[in-house]
Amino acid sequence: xxxxxxxxxxxxxxxxxxxxxxxxxxxxxxxxxxxxxxxxxxxxxxxxxxxxxxxxxxxxxxxxxxxxxxxxxxxxxxxxxxxxxxxxxxxxxxxxxxxxxxxxxxxxxxxxxxxxxxxxxxxxxxxxxxxxxxxxxxxxxxxxxxxxxxxxxxxxxxxxxxxxxxxxxxxxxxxxxxxxxxxxxxxxxxxxxxxxxxxxxxxxxxxxxxxxxxxxxxxxxxxxxxxxxxxxxxxxxxxxxxxxxxxxxxxxxxxxxxxxxxxxxxxxxxxxxxxxxxx
Amino acid sequence: xxxxxxxxxxxxxxxxxxxxxxxxxxxxxxxxxxxxxxxxxxxxxxxxxxxxxxxxxxxxxxxxxxxxxxxxxxxxxxxxxxxxxxxxxxxxxxxxxxxxxxxxxxxxxxxxxxxxxxxxxxxxxxxxxxxxxxxxxxxxxxxxxxxxxxxxxxxxxxxxxxxxxxxxxxxxxxxxxxxxxxxx
Numbered sequence: 001x002x003x004x005x006x007x008x009x010x011x012x013x014x015x016x017x018x019x020x021x022x023x024x025x026x027x028x029x030x031x032x033x034x035x036x037x038x039x040x041x042x043x044x045x046x047x048x049x050x051x052x053x054x055x056x057x058x059x060x061x062x063x064x065x066x067x068x069x070x071x072x073x074x075x076x077x078x079x080x081x082x083x084x085x086x087x088x089x090x091x092x093x094x095x096x097x098x099x100x101x102x103x104x105x106x107x108x109x110x111x112x113x114x115x116x117x118x119x120x121x122x123x124x125x126x127x128x129x130x131x132x133x134x135x136x137x138x139x140x141x142x143x144x145x146x147x148x149x150x151x152x153x154x155x156x157x158x159x160x161x162x163x164x165x166x167x168x169x170x171x172x173x174x175x176x177x178x179x180x181x182x183x184x185x186x187x188x189x190x191x192x193x194x195x196x197x198x199x200x201x202x203x204x205x206x207x208x209x210x211x212x213x214x215x216x217x218x219x220x221x222x223x224x225x226x227x228x229x230x231x232x233x234x235x236x237x238x239x240x241x242x243x244x245x246x247x248x249x250x251x252x253x254x255x256x257x258x259x260x261x262x263x264x265x266x267x268x269x270x271x272x273x274x275x276x277x278x279x
Numbered sequence: 280x281x282x283x284x285x286x287x288x289x290x291x292x293x294x295x296x297x298x299x300x301x302x303x304x305x306x307x308x309x310x311x312x313x314x315x316x317x318x319x320x321x322x323x324x325x326x327x328x329x330x331x332x333x334x335x336x337x338x339x340x341x342x343x344x345x346x347x348x349x350x351x352x353x354x355x356x357x358x359x360x361x362x363x364x365x366x367x368x369x370x371x372x373x374x375x376x377x378x379x380x381x382x383x384x385x386x387x388x389x390x391x392x393x394x395x396x397x398x399x400x401x402x403x404x405x406x407x408x409x410x411x412x413x414x415x416x417x418x419x420x421x422x423x424x425x426x427x428x429x430x431x432x433x434x435x436x437x438x439x440x441x442x443x444x445x446x447x448x449x450x451x452x453x454x455x456x457x458x459x460x461x462x463x
Contacts (some may be wrong), residue, residue: 118428
C-alpha cells in the first residue's frame with residue numbers, strides 16, 4: 001500500500017487549476033496556428049490571431065485566458081493500492097480547487113440554482129471517480145465554461161435511429177449553437193451506456209489529444225465523418241464564417257441497453273483548458 | 280466595412296453610421312451587467328426606482344470579470360453569451376440604451392427593438408478575456424456588490440475593439456449555418 005499525503009494533493013490540485021486557466025494545451029495552440037494559416041477569410045484569420053495573442057498575454061500577465069474560469073471538473077483514477085492520508089480524497093481535491101481559484105484570482109462561478117447566490121469559492125468541485133489497478137493517482141482537471149456547457153445536449157434515441165440519427169443530432173446541435181459557445185469548438189460525443197454514462201463520457205472524451213486517432217478504426221472513421229460535416233456548416237470562428245467550426249470531434253462508445261441508444265453531445269469552447277497530473 | 284473610433288455616450292448619429300461588419304474602437308465609460316444584475320434592473324424599473332446609471336446613450340457590456348490581481352484594474356474580461364439577457368434588452372433599448380456588447384445570437388425581439396430605438400449589438404471576441412482586459416483602464420463597482428462577479432461595474436475603456444453584429448437597420452453579421460450541405 002502506497003500512501004499519499006492529502007496536503008500534497010491539495011498543493012498539486014491548486015497548481016493545476018491555476019495553470020489550466022492560464023496556459024492553453026500545446027495541441028490547442030498548434031491547432032489555432034494551423035487553422036489561422038488555412039482560413040482564407042480575414043475575419044476568421046483575425047479571430048485566430050486574437051486567440052493566439054490572448055494565450056500569449058495570459059501566459060505573460062498571469063491573467064486567466066477567459067473570465068469564465070468554469071466549474072472545476074475532475075476525472076480521477078485512484079489506484080487500488082493507494083491510501084490517502086490526512087483527509088478524504090474528495091475533500092482534498094475540493095480544498096485544492098478552492099485554494100487554486102482563490103490564489104490564482106480565478107472567477108468563482110458556482111451558485112445556488114434557485115437563489116443564484118454564489119457559493120463564494122467555486123465549490124463544490126464536480127469529481128468523477130474511477131478505481132483502477134496499481135499504486136498511482138491520476139487527476140485530470142477541466143475548467144468548463146458555462147457558455148459551451150449551455151449548448152450541450154443529451155437524448156435517448158430508439159435503436160432504429162442509428163448512426164444517421166446520431167449524425168443529424170450532433171451536426172444540428174453545433175449548427176443551432178452557432179456563435180454562442182465560442183467556436184471553433186471541440187465536440188465530445190458519448191454514444192451508448194445509459195442516460196448518465198453517455199453524458200459523462202461525452203465530457204471525459206474531451207481530454208483526448210486533439211490530433212490523436214481513435215484506436216478503433218471504425219470509430220475513427222465516424223469521428224472524421226462528423227468533423228467534415230460540422231466544418232461544412234460554415235459557422236467559423238466566433239460565428240463570423242469560415243472553414244473551422246470545430247477543431248476536433250471525439251467519440252466514446254459504451255455498450256447500452258437493448259431498448260436504448262443513449263447519446264450526449266458536450267460542446268467545448270476553443271478555450272479548451274485542462275491539465276493532467278499523475279501522483 | 281469601415282473602422283470607427285467612437286466615444287461614449289453614443290448618439291443616434293453614432294449608431295446610424297454603423298453597419299454590420301464594421302470595426303469599432305470604443306473609448307469612454309461602459310457598464311457591466313449580466314443575468315442577476317439584469318433581473319435587479321428590471322425589478323427596480325417595475326417598482327419605479329432610479330437605476331444605478333443613466334441609460335441614455337449608454338452601453339451595457341455582458342461580462343462577469345475575473346477578480347483583479349494586485350496592480351491591475353480588472354481581471355480577464357471577455358463577453359458572456361448574450362441571449363440570456365434577451366428578455367431584458369428591448370425594454371432597456373426603449374429607455375435610451377444605445378448598445379449592448381456580448382457574443383452570440385440575439386432574438387428577433389431584440390433585433391426589432393434595435394431597429395425601433397436606433398441601437399446596435401456589438402460583438403467582442405469570446406474567450407479573449409486577457410486580451411480585452413488590456414483595454415480596460417479603470418473599474419469600479421457601482422451597484423449590487425453582493426453579486427460578486429455579476430455586480431454592475433463602471434468601466435473606463437480605451438480603444439476597446441468591437442465588431443458590429445446587428446445594426447439599426449436590421450442587418451446581421453452572423454453566418455447562417457449550411458445544414459443541408461453539412462448533412463448531404
